[in-house]
Amino acid sequence: MKQLAVLAALLAPLPAMADIDPADWGAVTTEAAGQTVYWNAWGGSTTTNDFIAWVGSRVAQDYGVTLTHVKLTDTADAVTRVLSEKQAGQDAGGAIDLIWINGANFAAMKEADLLFGPYAEQLPNWALVDHENKPALQTDFTVPVEGYESPWAMAQVVFVHDTARMQESVGSMEALLDWAQANPGRFSYPQPPDFLGTTFLKQVLIDILPDPAVLAAPATDENYDAVTAPLWAYLDALTPHLWREGRAYPATGTAMFPLLADGELDLSVSLSPGAASTAIANNELPDTVRTFVLDKGTIGNASFVAIPYNSGAKAGAMVVANFLMSPEAQARAQDPAILGYGTVLAMDKLSDADRALFETLDLGIATLTPAELGIVQDEPHPTWMTRISDDWVARYGVAQ
Amino acid sequence: MSRRRLLPLLPALTMLALLGPVVAGLWGTMLPAFGHLPAAGLTGPSLDPFRNLFGWAGLPRAVMLSVGTGVLATVISLSIVMLVTAGWSGTRAFGVLERLLSPLLAVPHAAAAFGLAFLIAPSGWLARLASPELTGWDRPPDLLIVQDSWGLAMTAGLIVKEVPFLLLITLAALGQSDAQRSLHVAQALGYGRVTGWLKTVFPRVYAQIRPPVYVVLAYAMSVVDVAVILGPNTPPSLSVQIVKLMAHPDLSMRLEAAAGAVLQLLLVIGALLVWRLGEAVVAAFGRRWIASGARGKGDRALAVLALTAGGVSAAAVFLGLVVMAIWSVAGFWSFPDALPDRITLANWSRFGPGTLEALGETALIAVVVALVALVLTIGCLEAEYRHGIRVSQRAVWVLYLPLLIPQTAFLPGLQTLMLTLGADMGRGPVMLAHLVFVLPYVFLSLADPFRAWDRRIGTIAAALRASPDRILWRLRLPMLLRPVLTAFAVGLAVSVGQYLATLLIGGGRVATLTTEAVALASGGDRRAIGVYGLMQTGAALVPFALALLIPALVWRNRKGLRHG
Numbered sequence: 034m035k036q037l038a039v040l041a042a043l044l045a046p047l048p049a050m051a052d053i054d055p056a057d058w059g060a061v062t063t064e065a066a067g068q069t070v071y072w073n074a075w076g077g078s079t080t081t082n083d084f085i086a087w088v089g090s091r092v093a094q095d096y097g098v099t100l101t102h103v104k105l106t107d108t109a110d111a112v113t114r115v116l117s118e119k120q121a122g123q124d125a126g127g128a129i130d131l132i133w134i135n136g137a138n139f140a141a142m143k144e145a146d147l148l149f150g151p152y153a154e155q156l157p158n159w160a161l162v163d164h165e166n167k168p169a170l171q172t173d174f175t176v177p178v179e180g181y182e183s184p185w186a187m188a189q190v191v192f193v194h195d196t197a198r199m200q201e202s203v204g205s206m207e208a209l210l211d212w213a214q215a216n217p218g219r220f221s222y223p224q225p226p227d228f229l230g231t232t233f234l235k236q237v238l239i240d241i242l243p244d245p246a247v248l249a250a251p252a253t254d255e256n257y258d259a260v261t262a263p264l265w266a267y268l269d270a271l272t273p274h275l276w277r278e279g280r281a282y283p284a285t286g287t288a289m290f291p292l293l294a295d296g297e298l299d300l301s302v303s304l305s306p307g308a309a310s311t312a313i314a315n316n317e318l319p320d321t322v323r324t325f326v327l328d329k330g331t332i333g334n335a336s337f338v339a340i341p342y343n344s345g346a347k348a349g350a351m352v353v354a355n356f357l358m359s360p361e362a363q364a365r366a367q368d369p370a371i372l373g374y375g376t377v378l379a380m381d382k383l384s385d386a387d388r389a390l391f392e393t394l395d396l397g398i399a400t401l402t403p404a405e406l407g408i409v410q411d412e413p414h415p416t417w418m419t420r421i422s423d424d425w426v427a428r429y430g431v432a433q
Numbered sequence: 434m435s436r437r438r439l440l441p442l443l444p445a446l447t448m449l450a451l452l453g454p455v456v457a458g459l460w461g462t463m464l465p466a467f468g469h470l471p472a473a474g475l476t477g478p479s480l481d482p483f484r485n486l487f488g489w490a491g492l493p494r495a496v497m498l499s500v501g502t503g504v505l506a507t508v509i510s511l512s513i514v515m516l517v518t519a520g521w522s523g524t525r526a527f528g529v530l531e532r533l534l535s536p537l538l539a540v541p542h543a544a545a546a547f548g549l550a551f552l553i554a555p556s557g558w559l560a561r562l563a564s565p566e567l568t569g570w571d572r573p574p575d576l577l578i579v580q581d582s583w584g585l586a587m588t589a590g591l592i593v594k595e596v597p598f599l600l601l602i603t604l605a606a607l608g609q610s611d612a613q614r615s616l617h618v619a620q621a622l623g624y625g626r627v628t629g630w631l632k633t634v635f636p637r638v639y640a641q642i643r644p645p646v647y648v649v650l651a652y653a654m655s656v657v658d659v660a661v662i663l664g665p666n667t668p669p670s671l672s673v674q675i676v677k678l679m680a681h682p683d684l685s686m687r688l689e690a691a692a693g694a695v696l697q698l699l700l701v702i703g704a705l706l707v708w709r710l711g712e713a714v715v716a717a718f719g720r721r722w723i724a725s726g727a728r729g730k731g732d733r734a735l736a737v738l739a740l741t742a743g744g745v746s747a748a749a750v751f752l753g754l755v756v757m758a759i760w761s762v763a764g765f766w767s768f769p770d771a772l773p774d775r776i777t778l779a780n781w782s783r784f785g786p787g788t789l790e791a792l793g794e795t796a797l798i799a800v801v802v803a804l805v806a807l808v809l810t811i812g813c814l815e816a817e818y819r820h821g822i823r824v825s826q827r828a829v830w831v832l833y834l835p836l837l838i839p840q841t842a843f844l845p846g847l848q849t850l851m852l853t854l855g856a857d858m859g860r861g862p863v864m865l866a867h868l869v870f871v872l873p874y875v876f877l878s879l880a881d882p883f884r885a886w887d888r889r890i891g892t893i894a895a896a897l898r899a900s901p902d903r904i905l906w907r908l909r910l911p912m913l914l915r916p917v918l919t920a921f922a923v924g925l926a927v928s929v930g931q932y933l934a935t936l937l938i939g940g941g942r943v944a945t946l947t948t949e950a951v952a953l954a955s956g957g958d959r960r961a962i963g964v965y966g967l968m969q970t971g972a973a974l975v976p977f978a979l980a981l982l983i984p985a986l987v988w989r990n991r992k993g994l995r996h997g
Contacts, residue, residue, distance in 0.1 A: 071942065076949075077956030083783065103941055104952050110680045110941060117684060120474065121852055128940055198572075218575035224666060281580040281666060288957030295556035295768035296572035316765040316777075317958065431491030431668040 053348050055152035061348045066097035068349030072338075073111040074133035076104020078287050080311055084372050087365070092356050098349040103129070108228075112138045115147050115341045127343035131350040134182060134339045135228055136174025137415045142339065143181055149340040149347055151180025156351060158358035159183070163379030169335040170377060174415045175249060182337035185357035186366060187375030188304040189406055190236050190331035191324040193289075193399075199299040202325035206240040210267065212300075213274040219299040221275050221289065224282035225425045229304050231418050234425060236302075236332050238264045238417075239410055248413035252420055261421060265428065272429060279429060290317045306406060307373020310397025314370045323399050330408025335377060360387035369397030440819070443812030447872065448831065450809065454869050455835050458843025459698075461850035465691035470849070475685065482692035489689075491668030498670040500700060502584040503654030506591035507708075511646060513592075514599040517743045518638075519630035520736025523613065530740070531604065533747045534597040539922070539973040540750055541930035543947055544966045546590045546662040548753015551760065551959065553586065554579045556768045558756040564769035573768050580665050587664040591653045593746045599642070599649065600743075605881065606641035610634055627736050628729025636719070639712075644829065648836040650708060651701045655839030658932040658951050671697055672841040679845050679937065690845055698842040705837070754970060761963030784964040788946065791965075795929055795945040795972055798860060802867045803924030806875040810920065811910075813876070814883045819901055832873045840933045848937045863943045866934040867927075875924040882916035914987060918980035926973040946972060 053064055070092075076082060082102065089100030105111060111132045118127045134142070142148050153159060162184065164170045170184050171177065192209075194202065199216075203209045213220045223230035239245040241263050247256065272279035276298055283289045289301040290312050303309065303324070312318040338357065340350045356362055360383055363376040373396075380388055396402070464470065468479030486492065521527035537545075552558050556573035564570040579586045612634045619629030639646075655672045664670055669677070671693060678690035759773065760766070761780055766773035817824060844866065851862055886909060894904045910917060932947050939948075950965040 073941070076952045079784065079953070079956065079958045079961045082787070086787070104944060104949065105941065107680055113680060113684065114940065117852055120684060128942060277575060277577045277580075280577050280582055284666075284955040284957070288955065291957050291959055292556075294765075297556055297575070297768075316763070316779075316960075319765065319767060427490055429667065431489075431494065 052149065053351075055150075055155035055351055058155075058157055061351050062096055064348035065346075065352040068346040069099040069101060070130045070346050070349040070353055071101050071103050071128060072131040072133070072350075072353065073103045073105050073108075073114075073129050075108060076102070077285050080308075080315065080372050084366060088353065088356060088362060091362070092349075092353055095356075096349075096352045098352050100353060108133065108135060108138050112142055112147075115142065115343065116145065118343055119145075119147060124343050126345035127341055129341050130344040130346045131353055132339050132341065134337055136176065136334065136412060137418055139173050139178075139182055139337065139339060140176045140415045142341075143176065147342055148181045149342050149344060149350075150182075152340065152351055153178070153180040153183035153354070155180070156183060156355040156358065158355050161360065161378050161382045162358060163377060163382070166379065167335070167377065168411070169333055169409070173335065173337060174412045174418070176415065178337070182339040183354040183358060184335045184337050184377040185354075185362075186305075186336040187333065187377055188336055189306055189326070189333035189375070189409060190232060191303050191306050191309075191326055191401065191406075192300060193293065193303050193309045193322060193324050194300045195293055195296070195319060195322050197319065197321040198296065204328040206237050206267065206327070209300075210271055213271055216299065217274040218276050218278070219297075220301070221277075221283055221292070221298060222302055223285050223288065224430070226422045227285055229286040229302065230282070231422045231425075232304060232332060233302050234264065234268075234421050235413050235418060236327075237267055238421070239332065239413070240327060240329060241267055245410075245413075248417055249411065251414045252416040257420060261424070264421070265424075268425075268429065293322065294318050305374055307367065307369045307375070307397060307400045309373075309399035310369035311371070311373040313397065313399060318399075320398065324401055326401065326405075326407050330410045331406075332412055333409035334412050336374070360390055364390035364394065367391065367396075368394055369400055373397065373400065440812060440816050443809055444816055447809045447813050447876075450805075450865075450868050451831065451835055451872055454847055454866060455838055455843050457850055458845075458847035459838070461846030461848075462691050462694045462698075462842060463846070465688045465846075465849060466695045468688060470684070470688060470691075471853075475688065482688035483696075485689045486692040486696065489674075491674070492671075495668050495671040495674050496696070496700065498584045498665065498668075499654050499672060499697070500704060502588045502591065502660075502664075502670065503650055504704060504708075506588045506595060506653040507646065507650040509588075510592045510595040510599055510649065513596055513739055513742045513746065514603055515631075515635060515638075516627065516735055516739030517600070518603055518607070519627040519635070520732070520739055522607065522616075522630075526740060530743055530747065531600065533751075534600050534743070536974060536977060537594075537597040537747060537750050538601060539926040539970075539977050540594070540754070541926070541947060541969050541973055542590075542594050542656070543658045543662065543930070543932060543950055544757070544970045545594050545750050545753060546659045547950070547954070547962055547966045548757050549586070549590050549593065549749055550579050550663055551756045552749060552753050553589075558752070558759075558771075561769050561771050570769060579663055582665050582667075584660075584664055584670065587660055587670075589749075590659045590663045591656065593749050594659075595649050595653065596743060596746045599645065602642050602645045603638060606638045607634075609641065610637040612638070623728050625729035625732030627732040628727070632719075632723045636716075643712075644833045647705055647708070648833060650704060651837045651839055654701050654704060655697055655841045657841065658947070661951060662954055671700070672839070675841045675845065676933070676937075679848070687845075687849065691849075694839075694842045694845055697839050701837070701839050701842075754967070757963045757966045757970075759963070760959045761967055763960060763963075780960040780964055784961050787949070788965055788968040791944050791946045791949045792968055792972060794860075794943060795947070795969075798864055798867060798935075798943070798945065799925045799928035799972070802864050802871050802928045803875065803921050805864075805868060806872045806924045807879075807917070807921055809872060810876045810879050811883075811917075814880060815905055818884075832876055835869045836873055844933055844937045848940075851938070859939070860943060863935055863939045866938040867931050870931060870934065871924045871927045874927045875920045878923045879913075879916055879920035882913060886913060915980065915984040918983055919977075922976035922980040925976045929969065929973045 053061060074085060085102045092098040092100055111129055114129055115127060162170065203212050222233040225231045225234065247260055283292060286303050289298060292298040293301050294317060309318060309322050309324050313320050313322060338354050340347055344350055360378060363378050366372045366374045367376050380391065466482055468475060468477030468481055555576045555578055560573060615633040616630055619633045657672050657676055660670045660673045675690050675693040675697065678686045678693060762776045762778065763773035764775040764777045890908060891904050894908055930947060932951055935943055935945050935948050946965055946969040950962060950969055953961050953965060
């Protein structure tokens with residue numbers, strides 16, 4: 034083993050060259066040309082996969098960057114990967130150049146110094162981003178972003194229902210419970226620790242708590258049990274009336290589309306306000322599907338990409354991140370025939386031609402207007418999600 | 434280096450390729466299982482990983498699922514194959530079933546599982562065909578058929594894939610068991626067909642097919658892709674839980690994963706020992722039953738039941754492929770319509786380019802691995818032939834060893850080990866890991882035809898002063914073209930179907946049709962799954978068709994070689 038260690042030390046790459054300066058955009062694009070960027074992103078959604086493939090063809094055309102989509106089943110895999118590389122001493126040329134990251138994983142990676150940056154606010158297209166009016170672009174799950182990740186889509190919890198079987202919307206989680214009890218087996222949510230699954234649990238908590246302000250601060254051993262008690266009472270009442278009586282859950286949000294299309298479910302939940310319209314366009318949902326939000330509003334957040342500290346193609350990764358914030362990519366992402374994601378850009382910062390890209394978009398029959406989406410609620414601190422997710426698995430994930 | 438010096442090295446190289454990764458992987462599993470993982474800053478020994486594992490509330494159920502589905506799938510598929518062979522071997526019905534089942538061997542496990550899910554789910558094709566006319570269902574019933582808590586759907590998925598495998602193995606064994614004459618004698622003495630076969634032929638056949646039966650048991654207990662597609666999730670089976678723990682962002686969870694892998698290994702060893710004991714018990718009862726002289730009652734019913742079960746299992750895979758094909762061209766298709774509202778090529782134009790890319794990666798890996806396996810196999814067999822080595826039963830077990838150790842027991846360890854060495858991604862390591870599974874199958878499918886080659890031809894050629902190399906290249910291999918191509922096709926099919934080895938050893942970067950299809954499963958887009966599943970099946974099946982076609986073309990003017 035000792036010889037192997039010596040050998041490994043000899044073979045280890047020389048210390049990496051100094052990292053590139055994100056502010057020097059000319060140097061970034063020069064270095065990016067010819068680089069291959071491995072973008073680790075969840076691969077379960079075919080519309081997202083298509084969009085990423087399109088991004089790849091565009092950055093190849095404009096910047097000579099080759100984009101490879103590494104299709105994950107769970108973003109946590111990518112975090113594990115970078116962490117393992119750091120612990121194995123691989124501080125350069127790592128396997129991952131760009132990650133589609135979510136709040137909990139961002140918090141974990143930022144805390145462990147696994148991210149390259151700050152870079153996001155130096156990118157040219159940052160000037161077009163609506164960071165003043167969209168708080169979710171400044172803090173991800175209450176953790177300050179500080180330029181360590183760049184946004185590319187806005188998300189908000191919406192409920193998706195088939196009006197052929199469920200005409201009325203429900204205005205609160207209490208009303209949802211009443212409806213589920215009257216219509217057993219027709220509602221479900223993805224199985225935590227799936228991201229949307231845990232988001233649904235947080236949405237329940239925010240909606241039924243008299244004062245959800247406590248969730249903005251980290252969960253403590255003192256307040257956790259008392260704060261979450263109503264959530265578990267709610268779930269105990271709901272679970273027997275879920276699809277398959279809660280003995281099985283859909284794996285992800287998109288896995289609920291076929292169930293909705295076949296009439297196994299009448300109601301499901303999504304984080305993408307435009308996804309239902311997109312699914313209708315792709316023959317995955319009937320055109321009787323519509324979306325609604327709760328009276329008190331629903332959780333909203335932003336989707337980000339981040340660059341690991343040991344990426345071997347940081348310049349290429351920044352080029353991709355910048356392109357994702359371009360009016361061209363944002364307008365395409367918002368098109369419900371393509372992806373149906375909300376844009377991160379500020380319309381008043383765009384040129385007339387760029388603004389026209391968005392104004393001419395038909396958002397689709399199942400998509401709510403920004404006004405109809407109503408109040409956007411803040412994400413709770415990530416410590417709540419981790420504990421709630423673990424407890425859910427202990428209570429309902431091994432129950433049968 | 435000349436071939437004369439290379440040839441004796443090949444058996445040693447083969448052993449290394451077979452056992453090296455397994456031993457290294459087990460080592461890489463044992464260390465973290467006992468708390469030693471320097472990459473995570475942890476040094477053992479410690480029993481904490483096992484304590485944490487046993488603290489997981491889902492463990493008893495996960496273990497029960499692994500053991501239950503594995504044993505049940507093995508018992509049922511073995512029973513079907515034995516009773517079908519007993520009741521029908523030599524008949525036309527048997528010939529039909531054999532021809533139906535042989536190509537199914539090549540259908541990858543994941544594709545068969547997807548097909549089955551499309552078929553039997555409450556909103557599946559069977560329910561659509563019968564609804565609402567027969568069932569009265571206007572919408573799918575809220576029944577837990579796929580992902581059921583008992584793992585019955587997963588067991589069924591394993592059975593439909595193991596029946597063809599065991600049947601083909603049994604057919605090979607029958608040839609060496611003097612089966613037909615024994616059966617005639619038994620029937621002349623008044624025994625029923627099934628009873629006579631079970632009493633006279635079964636003991637000899639079973640002795641020969643014992644290693645593959647053990648392989649089926651070990652595989653079924655630790656399978657991951659079938660369990661992900663058809664198995665329950667609250668909790669999942671132990672093997673799926675191990676893979677989940679391996680992917681946890683907290684690196685220290687790998688210790689618990691390793692502990693789970695050790696438990697998986699112990700469970701498989703335990704199950705194999707219990708199975709061995711069961712063999713002794715069955716043999717003891719069997720001897721009394723044979724000695725009792727009972728001529729057998731209900732033979733006919735048993736035989737019909739078994740043939741039906743075999744037919745249903747074959748039909749399930751075929752219909753699964755059919756419904757997958759329909760989904761791949763489906764427009765909007767809602768329950769309870771038997772067919773989509775329209776047929777469209779949009780899905781293929783949408784997912785086609787992605788599948789072609791994955792097909793390229795899949796084919797590259799499969800061809801290289803199958804070629805290496807073929808070279809090693811022919812090298813070993815030729816060395817055996819030239820040096821007159823007799824192969825012992827023990828050497829055969831070495832071939833089966835990598836297939837008997839659960840994949841979840843050594844692949845996570847191999848990944849951890851490669852990570853420490855900084856060589857944990859890309860095609861090379863993946864090919865090495867595939868070789869572990871491909872080599873045994875290639876060897877097993879080529880060994881018998883190779884050894885059965887008429888040595889007298891070689892002797893005559895040698896008398897005409899042909900060198901051993903010339904005999905190999907000009908006579909032996911051309912005459913064995915069909916078995917060589919078949920072995921190559923088997924190797925390709927095994928490589929195409931590999932899920933865990935590609936996922937773990939490739940570090941997620943190597944995207945084959947199988948890993949892409951299973952990744953898509955979490956998103957549930959049935960059109961995409963249909964396209965990928967069909968491409969995956971094609972990648973495994975087309976080589977088999979070519980293995981039949983090429984010799985027929987090459988030897989079209991050599992009548993005697995067409996079947997050789």
